Amino acid sequence: MAMKLIGFPLLGVVVTAIEGATVLVTGGGRGIGKMLVEELYGRGAGKVYATARDPRTVTHPDAVPLALEVTDPASVTAAAEQAQDVTILINSAGASKAALWSQTNSLRLELRPRGIAVTGLHVAYVDTDMTSGLDAPKADPRDVAVAALDGIQAGAHEVLADDTTRWVKSQLSADLEALYPRLNN
DSSP: OOOOOOEEEETTEEEEOOTTOEEEEETTTSHHHHHHHHHHHHTTOSEEEEEESSGGGOOOTTSEEEEOOTTOHHHHHHHHHHTTTOSEEEEOSOOOHHHHHHHHHHHHHHHGGGTOOOOEEEOSOBSSGGGTTOOSOOBOHHHHHHHHHHHHHHTOSEEEOSHHHHHHHHHTTSOHHHHOGGGGO
16 A cells, blocks of 8 residues: 655654545544544544444444455455555554554654654553453543544654553663562562
């Protein structure tokens, strides 16, 4: 999928224009992905592809439902062929978070020479159907979507969407025992 993000230099920062953009949101049928689709249209996105394993779960009336199973290369290829006009890609589908963090950092370096900006979104528990059985503090999916799109528009490399994530990020250079106190037992 050939993508070129629309960017405007502002004091050395690339600002990504969402207004009028064509966006593909993986996992766009529920949770954070669903809120991202809603927020993108609220910010004037021209077209939003919302992917899901079952595209019937995409409920936004203006979104273009697109079948996608991110672990199936044939499905990824088919979605890429259908959405060749994408200028912004938001990967919101579930996967191994540490692997995605590493992949996001690699993609940022690889795609920058082609004019494609990559913003990583980091978040702990979000109040979605996936976490409905957990008794833990959860972020509102709309707040996460707003923070993510604010970060994209500002040209941020990363968005830390909640207090838990900001704390974890601050502890990454500490000894493992500080991050995982149970290791001391």
